[in-house]
Amino acid sequence: MPTEKNISITKSLVLLTVSIVLAISLNQSVALAAVANDAVKAVAALIKSLGQSKNLLQEHQILLRQIGSKVDDFIPYLSSYPKDQRIVVLLGAAEQKGLIKPTEKLRWNHDLLNGKIDEDDLIEMLRANQSSEEVMKSVNAMIPKIKHDNLSSEARETLKLIDNGGPFPYAQDGTVFHNREGKLPTKSPHYYHEYTVKSSNSNGRGAQRIITGENGVKYFTDDHYQSFKEIKP
Structure with a gap:
């Protein structure tokens, strides 16, 4: 009885033979x-693609x-996948x-790929066992925006220090911001960090801060966490 491997090889040889006959009939040696070379490549690529797809599918099922x-134990492993594949795994787990409802997955997938929802929000959903409705309330929180160039010179200077990794003027700079006031989207406990914006009219640290998130987002407050503006380029 012919094996599947033999059948596969036979099919490949048939494809090559047909290609050769076609080329000879056209009397074009080049x-x-x-x-013939294209046919070999096409067969090899197909076999490789099918093999990879099978392995990825198996790995996804194990992860789910x-x-x-x-x-959090799987984030380092998932980081080796392309974004679209990570999203498939995480949505499947949710x-x-x-x-998350099956009818919501398509919209979530679209919004995640297009940046309307951050991948961190999906991870937070799994981490905190939040429903999709709870997550979207945080995502859609109405936080006004402010352009970088519209910030005070002191705030822009603090942003430079953050980008350069310091040196910072206060020991509290870079410490975890716990979002106790609930003015920012709910995240994991160590997601946010705070930095002081020097105030010329204050002897102490003053009321101005810049809050950073793990995904690169930055917020500015000039009233000691009572309101925020998201800093945009």
Whole structure:
């Protein structure tokens, strides 16, 4: 009985034979080599693609079964995947946990790929066992924007220090901001960090701060966390 491997090889040889006959019939010796070479490449690429797809599918299924409430254990592993594949895995895990409805997955996938929803929000959903409705309330929180050039010179100077990694004027700079006032989107406990903006009219640290998030987002407050503006380029 012929094996699947033998059948596959036979099909490949048939494809090569047809290509060769076609080239000879056209009496084009150069085309003969090109067509035969393209056929070999096409067969090899197809076999490789099918093999990779199968392996990825198996890995995804294993991840979906194991992620559970320990999503942070899998973040380093998932980071080796392209963004679209990470999203497939994370959305599948959220559906399995009942955090997102099957009818919502397509919209979430679209919004995640287009930056309307941050991947960190999806991870937070799994980490905190939040429903999609709870996550979207945070995502859609109405936080006004302010352009970088419209900030005070002191605030822009603090941003430079943040980009350069210091040196910072206060020991509290770079410490975790716990968002106790709930004015910013709910994130993991160590997601936000705060930095002091020097105030010329204050002897102490004053009321101005810049808050940074792990995904690169930055906020400015001039009333000691009572209101925020998201800093845009």
